Amino acid sequence: MASAVRKAIKRAQSARIYNALITETFDLAEKQAENAVKNGLKPFNVVVKDCFAIEGVRMTCASRMLENYQCPYTATTIKKLLANGGCMIGKANMDEFAMGTTSTNSYFGPVKNALSDVEKLETDWLAAGGSSGGCAVAVKLGFADIALGSDTGGSTRNPAAFHGIFGFKPSYGVLSRHGLVALANSFDCPSIFARTAQDCKLYYDMMKGRDVMDSTSMEPGTSDERDLRTLTIGIPREYHNEYLSEDSIRAWRAAAAALKNYGCTLKKVSLPHTAYSIICYHILAESDIASSMARYDGIEFGHRKPSEVDSFNEVISDSRTDSLLYTVRRRIFAGNFYNIKENKGKYFRQAAKVRRLIKEDFDRVFKEQGVDALLTPVTSHSALLNSEIQMDHFRTRQRYDDYFTQPVNMGGLPAISVPFSNCSKGRPIGLQIICDYLNDDLCLRLSDLLYNLK
Amino acid sequence: MLRCILSWSLPYKSVRYFSSKPSTSFDSNETPVEPAQDKPEIPPAPTNEDIKLDKEMLMKLERLSGLRFRNLEEIENLQADIRLANKLFEVNTVDVEPMYSIVEELINCPLREDIPEETDSKKILMNASEVYEDLFVSPKPNIPITENPVFNELYKLDKNKCS
Numbered sequence: 001m002a003s004a005v006r007k008a009i010k011r012a013q014s015a016r017i018y019n020a021l022i023t024e025t026f027d028l029a030e031k032q033a034e035n036a037v038k039n040g041l042k043p044f045n046v047v048v049k050d051c052f053a054i055e056g057v058r059m060t061c062a063s064r065m066l067e068n069y070q071c072p073y074t075a076t077t078i079k080k081l082l083a084n085g086g087c088m089i090g091k092a093n094m095d096e097f098a099m100g101t102t103s104t105n106s107y108f109g110p111v112k113n114a115l116s117d118v119e120k121l122e123t124d125w126l127a128a129g130g131s132s133g134g135c136a137v138a139v140k141l142g143f144a145d146i147a148l149g150s151d152t153g154g155s156t157r158n159p160a161a162f163h164g165i166f167g168f169k170p171s172y173g174v175l176s177r178h179g180l181v182a183l184a185n186s187f188d189c190p191s192i193f194a195r196t197a198q199d200c201k202l203y204y205d206m207m208k209g210r211d212v213m214d215s216t217s218m219e220p221g222t223s224d225e226r227d228l229r230t231l232t233i234g235i236p237r238e239y240h241n242e243y244l245s246e247d248s249i250r251a252w253r254a255a256a257a258a259l260k261n262y263g264c265t266l267k268k269v270s271l272p273h274t275a276y277s278i279i280c281y282h283i284l285a286e287s288d289i290a291s292s293m294a295r296y297d298g299i300e301f302g303h304r305k306p307s308e309v310d311s312f313n314e315v316i317s318d319s320r321t322d323s324l325l326y327t328v329r330r331r332i333f334a335g336n337f338y339n340i341k342e343n344k345g346k347y348f349r350q351a352a353k354v355r356r357l358i359k360e361d362f363d364r365v366f367k368e369q370g371v372d373a374l375l376t377p378v379t380s381h382s383a384l385l386n387s388e389i390q391m392d393h394f395r396t397r398q399r400y401d402d403y404f405t406q407p408v409n410m411g412g413l414p415a416i417s418v419p420f421s422n423c424s425k426g427r428p429i430g431l432q433i434i435c436d437y438l439n440d441d442l443c444l445r446l447s448d449l450l451y452n453l454k
Numbered sequence: 455m456l457r458c459i460l461s462w463s464l465p466y467k468s469v470r471y472f473s474s475k476p477s478t479s480f481d482s483n484e485t486p487v488e489p490a491q492d493k494p495e496i497p498p499a500p501t502n503e504d505i506k507l508d509k510e511m512l513m514k515l516e517r518l519s520g521l522r523f524r525n526l527e528e529i530e531n532l533q534a535d536i537r538l539a540n541k542l543f544e545v546n547t548v549d550v551e552p553m554y555s556i557v558e559e560l561i562n563c564p565l566r567e568d569i570p571e572e573t574d575s576k577k578i579l580m581n582a583s584e585v586y587e588d589l590f591v592s593p594k595p596n597i598p599i600t601e602n603p604v605f606n607e608l609y610k611l612d613k614n615k616c617s
Contacts, residue, residue: 310594340518
């Protein structure tokens with residue numbers, strides 16, 4: 001039994017070239033495997049994104065700000081995995097503080113997609129997706145049976161799609177956020193990477209449930225036993241945008257046809273506020289970020305830049321500017337601008353109202369138009385090479401990487417990225433299934449069906 | 455019934471959200487590709503002349519953010535972000551209730567009795583870089599930060615400013 005852990009450790013060691021782990025916890029994994037066997041449990045391998053707390057283990061959030069931070073407690077979701085036989089292989093590399101879609105914004109260097117050309121890896125590589133890129137690599141290369149990521153705007157579904165594995169974001173609140181470093185409190189969801197839909201369900205069942213330590217947590221919804229042939233699948237027109245590649249459109253069409261042939265009913269639907277969702281998401285998330293990030297002042301913990309100037313304001317400004325990468329700083333500034341007194345709260349209020357309109361778009365489709373699930377792309381194209389991303393043309397496109405995934409977080413809905421096909425360059429393409437709030441069970445069952453139909 | 459009036463073509467980056475290539479159209483029973491037929495009214499975007507990123511605003515932002523702007527490009531990028539955010543005011547939200555959290559209707563602030571928890575001062579202090587007799591050490595407060603030399607070059611941005 002413990003040999004499964006040893007195999008995982010060997011794989012993790014040979015996968016160091018992909019830079020998927022910031023901290024390796026091999027000794028811990030072996031001890032946990034021994035304990036699991038002693039307690040009659042079957043050990044399984046886990047990698048967690050480095051924004052989850054494990055007591056006694058370093059947690060960096062891929063930032064210089066937390067380079068040496070030791071956690072004093074363990075996240076609830078991880079406690080539950082440990083209690084069921086989970087063995088922690090390591091803390092996964094990511095975009096700093098979970099802000100990004102490529103896992104290149106890391107103080108510890110970029111994560112490289114597990115499907116990159118090994119020969120060229122030093123100079124160029126496929127983007128891993130983000131922000132939970134390291135998690136996706138771990139599952140793809142087999143040194144994790146399950147990886148625990150987070151998803152605030154698509155951070156689990158995006159790298160899952162780029163790696164050809166499942167990335168499941170449950171309904172908001174069903175997995176406890178206690179021990180997850182907050183990015184945007186009303187969007188964040190601990191999320192699951194796995195190779196099969198059954199595994200997603202297995203580990204979801206282990207971790208789900210209301211937690212007294214998280215006041216926004218919920219009991220999960222009931223199971224949905226319906227014959228999947230009776231389902232109506234909605235295809236939202238607004239998700240067909242100018243950035244979708246030919247390969248992605250083809251995959252979307254093929255997935256829709258597969259479900260139709262199986263016996264599902266397809267239905268055109270409209271989510272009219274989709275185009276504004278990304279702006280709304282940025283305002284709400286950045287408002288929260290300005291607040292969430294305020295705790296990193298270098299006084300109680302975190303990077304503190306030595307200074308001759310004995311001034312609190314000077315020291316914290318220097319420490320933070322010194323140790324936070326640009327994407328994070330940019331978002332903090334924006335968030336503070338939106339909420340500055342002179343703006344009288346108009347940005348946040350408007351964004352909160354548009355959020356309700358977006359949620360109502362989903363409610364109308366699920367509750368009034370008889371749709372049981374939506375089928376959409378996950379990303380506009382398959383993974384790009386790092387050299388392509390660094391070109392100016394694509395740098396401005398990063399905003400659109402979340403186009404298909406973040407409306408789901410606005411509504412708190414369960415959604416999953418299903419590995420479905422490959423693009424013309426042989427890189428994976430994922431399809432997204434979205435269900436109504438608390439219909440996680442249906443979402444998982446449908447994803448399994450779609451995978452088997454491909 | 456749709457409550458909101460939307461422009462189908464957002465002005466920025468002249469994005470058109472629908473493909474006009476017939477070869478990729480799905481058959482009528484499956485997925486739609488044709489653009490929306492109705493062209494609704496566009497309410498005017500509000501003018502934002504009253505908020506400018508002048509030196510005073512930038513200094514205030516630095517203070518509130520506990521950060522420094524490293525160069526002019528960072529200030530320009532912030533302006534670009536704000537310009538984009540302003541597009542959100544195109545959406546008609548009259549009579550719409552703001553939504554702050556998904557669980558607002560499902561969780562009604564559950565209360566419980568206080569449960570005292572033992573804390574460990576070693577754990578609490580272990581990550582601080584400066585500790586003195588079990589206390590966190592902070593530099594002197596209430597001293598305003600020095601002015602950022604980058605602000606001396608703000609005039610360079612005037613030509614790029616968008617109204």
